[in-house]
Amino acid sequence: MPDTRLIDTGAARLRAMVEAPVEGQMQRPLVLMVHGFPEGWYSWRHQFGPLVAAGHTVAAMDVRGYGGSDKPEAIDAYAMAETVGDVIAVADALQPDAPVVLVGHDWGAPIVWYSALTRPDRVGAVAGLSVPFTGVPNRPFTEIFRRAFTDRGRFFYQEWFQEPGPAEREAEADVRGYLRRLFYAISGDAPPGAWPEKPAGATLLDGMVDPDTFPPWLEEPDFDHMVAEFESGGFRGPLNRYRNHERDFVWAQAWRGRRIEQPALFIGGTRDPASFGFGAFGDPLAVMRPHVPLVEGHMLEGCGHWTQQERPAQVNAILLEWLARLPSGVRAA
Template sequence: MPQPPATDHAVHRLVPSPAGRTHLVEQGTGPLVLLVHGFPESWYSWRRQLPALAAAGFRAAAIDVRGYGRSSRPDAVDAYRMLDLVADNVAVVEALGESSAVIVGHDWGATVAATSALLRPDVFRAVGLLSVPYTPPGGPRPSEVFAGMGGESAEQEFYVSYFQEPGRAEAEIEPDVRGWLAGFYAALSADTMPAPGAPDPHFVSRGGTLRDRFPAGRLPSWLTERDLDVYAGEFERTGLTGALNRYRNMDRDWADLADHHGAPVTQPSLFLGGALDASTTWLADAIAAYPTTLPGLTASHLLDGCGHWLQQERPEETNRLLTDWLAALPS
């Protein structure tokens, strides 16, 4: 598998976790910063942050979430519930010989990071959220919410609902993993996303596929052919089921976290979002609620002209904001 030049001084490790094993890549010495990726990515999403955090005096560790890359991939769908991912994160901190860490996540990783901080404040002393705002547990059952997002005509289906049935999305993606990933990354990137008014790539037309709405023919500026080889190579080897199983546990998470409905995350926190990212525009109310839901928020930034893949689209700006925030945290 091609190795990224930005992590020449990083170390690949396998550590024990409730998943079985968790693969991580670490670089630097100092206070531990645990980096958690989203869908459909891997530790490689943090390739530009690992050396920057190391240079700033931190020990950065980017994991492959269970189901991804070289981490274990349990067979059971319910092995990917949020409580299991939190337990994996705690186990990684312990396996690295630390008692606490700052946890930073992007996309699904942001939700995993926030929940880790919520459930284990004894381990995670601060939390950074990229792209996906914090929304406390609670509210209506997720599957019911997503089922209603296609509109009254029901002519289209929200991608989260599309992902629910085991094997359905896999049948679309796995015959051409590389091409599908290229289209998915492009669909949510600022420089290649569909124009306003074009069919929304977060939805599937009835009888169609997600890929029908992806832009074609051009990679986003942050993604080289070599980068795409790395991502595609991992998913060609593992398949997409482990990654998709995260979506298939949202109702279980809703039930598992019932005792925490409405709970704020009180540790020092950071939020970085892309101004052109649907995650921030659709969830603008969640960002507005931060004085209540993230009372420890010490920095929040929306990056103009930026899409969903924040730390890859804007690595230098993300690194600056992230290291400044980390440096200002209490010891």
Template structure:
């Protein structure tokens, strides 16, 4: 397998059940499909695409349905997990491959895990960043999230679930909101222990009221922020937020798979300062049962939520080392 360090980025539009899916690919070799989270885009993998290409892989980072140059269906229920999984399957097929490794971050981690669970014949290995795998099941999600926070504040997931509510906060100043949201979950700019938690909204308030107001995190340049802001100023946030508005539908759709493990080779990488990782510590502890073919679980000390952008060298090394084991 020969590395291709000078390979160029290639933008492509492919057909999916929802219409078009935009992706950016680099390199040749076994296919690695990269799935971003909220509120991001294919650009979140800009530091992984060349590294994977140089290691001898064909890396393809998608714009998830509702983001960037991909289609944005009008119906809220067009963003349920089953549909996003089918988009991933369509991407693999459109790229001329029978199977792929799928790697996801944040919501992309859930989408990647669900893709592997529902289509093991297509996704023969899965990498999960920041958000651990937890099998389908348990109580209805809105019931759980509605109890978090108590009488004085509301969990951000519940806040995002009400159509139009978060949009009214975000869209008058997309760039400023994104800057605050990214900073709130980054290791070097997140609020200190004891300060108001940006995962919660005071009743009648806004999420951004708890964002830090200082400099951008070290991983995010002004130019990077411009890229993200330009995407969402063009698309709006509704498509992205509709992922949160389908959690109960997902709970119903995936009921036949309650408690099911993902049995393909897997990898998890989280940050010790990331609430997604710390809140779901029980899910990580359950990996011997839920991810029985787990190759390794890594927690990067002092790392926040945007793991592949905050610590690209470490993440790239862990990903490429793991991918190498899949070829042996």
């Protein structure tokens, strides 16, 4: 089991689980992993052993609002500027004298992409799972998804998340049932239609099914751990991340025209709607390359949204091979 570190950034106290190689083993750069919604550090449980065995100190943090990290009430406490600041503060605490490697999944992917873009002095290489980096936006994401979905009378989950209150009540009424339905609906094991088309105004769970048998990649003890974290901490903080699109847009404009120049990796799933921008594009790598020129990519056939949990062996093999080819010391751009 990794060691627990509580890191006080001055803005928040954050829990990071950390495991280092044995003394005398080759020491490679710190790999700091950042989770998405609705997850936690535990979603990276399969990555610790192989990466530590390869000589890396490995850390997985709870993003603010989750697990053992602070859970401020204010919506603007979850802006991208704040979460990027948290990641850099954890990196500074764990490896202050050299750049780190960041790996993120789901919301963790935009967080690490923007960490690499805005702090190339601290991020030597970056990997994103599920969500590609498409550059500094020309308009807030709320405007994009409303034009594509809401204005056409179609449900989009991030619209449902915008108003504080209803989405929290739906999730917290039955945390176990909520997570089972959501994890299953966008996994590679779910049949077509498990993530249903429905009208604007529906709730997230409308039309979703609770499978009789859950796919074997999420075993009951692991699922119990995740359920307990959300039963304790609730969903307000995690959902507040979605309520900062306009604020994030304004903040990101300071880096318009800048590219992520560090070595980069993208891993997506052919059955993950997030890897294709929910239908906005067909090839995530083609969309990324103008903004991340050194990116290399892997699409996992049949994999759904929960990349590193659904396909841990494949993800670990890709990460290890990529990490082994990084420049010595992972020099920053």
